Amino acid sequence: MARDYTPKHAKVGAVGPVALRCKACTARFEATHPAATAVCPGCGEAWRIRWFTPDSGMIIAPLDWTDYQARARSRATGGSGQ
Amino acid sequence: MNKLATIDLDRRQVTVEEIAPDLRRRFLGGRGINTHLLFHAVDEHTDPLGPGNVLLFGTGLLTGLPWVGASRSSFSAKSPETGHLGDSAGGGHFGAEVRFAGFDHLVLRNRAAEPVYLWVHDGQIELRDARHLEALTLTDTQDAIKHELGDTRVQVAAIGPAGRRCVRWACIMHTMADAWGRTGMGAVMGSKNVWAIAARGGATLPVADPAALAKVTRTHYEQITRSKGFLATSSYGTLVRLNNTRTQGYEGGFNHQRNMTELPGELDADVFLDRYEIAKTACFNCPTHCRHVHEVTLRDGTRRRGGGPEYGGAGGWGSQCGAADWRTILEAWDYCNDMGLDVLSATAYTAWLMELYEKGVIGEADTGGLSLRWGDHDAIMGVLRQTVERRGIGALIAEGWMHAARAIGRGAERFFDHVKGLSIECDDVRGHRAQVLGLATSSRGACHLRSRYTLEEFALPSSVTEALIGVPIPSDAASYHNKEHATVWTENVCALADALGACKFLSKWLSTGLLGVDEFRDAVEAATGMRFTTEELVRVGDRIYNMERLFLVRQGMSRKDDAPPAKFYEPWTHGPRAGTRVEREPFEALLDRYYALRGWDGDGIPTPEALRALGLEREGALVASARGPGRC
């Protein structure tokens, strides 16, 4: 689970979803606090979300780098990951 | 703007001069101009901790300008750790602020009578009393100076207790974890009684074509943020390498005795993000924000915050010292940052001592009572504390590993993995031939930031590398074929980036989709009006590298010093590529080809023809006369 650093005073009732931008394909999708992960509807990659407040959350990394790199490698032509 | 300030610390005098256009054209700035100044300011007899050494600070040609990642700067001097070329690049916001304060290069000469810090602001440089900073950690030092000067936007580069006590591998630091880490530049600063440099200003920086620079910056920003390399570094910073090395069999462990440690899986970048990282910070103008901020609960229950860690610390304490737990790694990392100790040297020295202890070369009588068992938390923290306090084994290693090895005797020197006196990084790259060559030839000693052909790890098709480098580089890392081209390309591009103040993590050094020399050329022209072809710009990197080689040659170095660590000639013991080792004959042939490509003779000395082509005849003649008659 990604840590939730929401300051206590900010936890006042539910807030609506925030817009995220996929780091791999730049597609937009939404997530709602306190979801720790989200899957991009465009490319299917799973991302780790960090929340600072209920309305301030951002993707910081893939959920698992080894998995991500393996999938990226098999997607790219020639089998290279970079 | 375009100003070089020389500070005579003894007489407390500052002289300012313009940087000549010819120097700019030939060396650009940053590490480039530093290397030229350093070569002429010291010689083979200069004592690195004596008043005759100079400490140079250089901002890159583009540092502080509105270009993506234009953040880097370099400290250079004769190294107290290795005895030859000392040079370290760092990021953050310090270099940019020195430019805003009105200066591009600083030259610190002689020694202040009492501890001072430099206050560089609005075109002036003052020396201010620093004695009250004596007991402060590095972050407290920076905050104290900012508070004293009354402005939170002052940027500070400082040394900590280690540098103040001239530990020979002390570093210079800035913010929570930006560092000019290697070769002991912090010790040189401490030997001059300069404990910090503070900068602040609002200068106007000239831009030749602002509209063109804005367009170039926008193009480069789009290019960078779409690249796969950017995805890795913006997510994990250098810790991505932790995962890559551990899953692909070149982790390096237990003082390079093994290529895989099989230590538990906590040593993973995703685990770090999950449990310890709380925020990310960035260097000036950089969208990558590769720096971590972490919080950790220490063994004694206290909770502390720090910047980083980087791969060198995680792999260094984790794999090389066997402490595969983040709490130990972070405590050691934070302590080094508090004290101003270079993490790469700290981990290499600790792993070395642990192997000596394992093999019975040293015991508790030598270590001030420490039991240096692999992975032991108290051992790791004990070595660091003893170094800063200069007692026990720390009293020896504070003077550098060579001094410690001589004092210990019993063949201790054989176990330290280094090239030209500088330790190698924690990963084990003996199966990557261009990278081995790079370590062997790197101009400040073993250095992955000058000479490591990173792309060798990604099995790129030779069509891709041919487009990038000009000759096809085999996708097999274990092949020796054409690898000299990859290393020369890397060394020239890295020297160029360091002279521009550009970050290598935004360059093709890291990933093919990032910025290359063509992009650098466009930024240089838009920013400064200086026009270079791509080849001319690469030649600047070549010139810088050759100047650095001349520095080493003047110190008596040659082919005999261009050798990988002895352990690399032994086979890997683990993993699917067990048996991999550096083979002497193919390596020597590769080295021959490297020398030929660089225009050096068979002993690794730059030939007069090569030097003439780069305009370095004068420096070549000086080195020839230093080496004595009959030698070119």
Add this chain to the structure above:
Amino acid sequence: MLRLTVRKFQCTGCRFCESVCAAGHAPAFSLGAARLRISQETITEPTFAVNVCRQCTVCLPLAACPTGALTREARTGVLRLDPARCPAGCRLCAEACHLGAFHDGGHGLILCDLCGGDPECVRVCYTEALLLSEYQLPARGPARPAREPSPR
């Protein structure tokens, strides 16, 4: 109307926003020409203060300005500071503003003008700590303003 939204905890302190703002507003490059300022209280505090105008509906500096140098544009609602009508050393607006939006530009105070509707800072903020609100999110890509701001 259009306004900047600041998600300050997502700010990494890179200050690329300051650079492009300064470069876009003055022919000669000085970071002091930036209409936003990023700073941190102490080295160990990982969060950054983002001081920039957010086009508050109730603008206290607007009421405080004695000379009419500070006005709100009729069509867009964007606050505008006219340097010609701003007496040196006055600073009543700066003191009235609870966001610290007014900055010393070297020749008087300066204020964010939203770059005419397509702010440079928003373009280069990779973490989207700076956003332009009252907008339609496009299906892909970074935040961009809508062609028409949606009615409030």
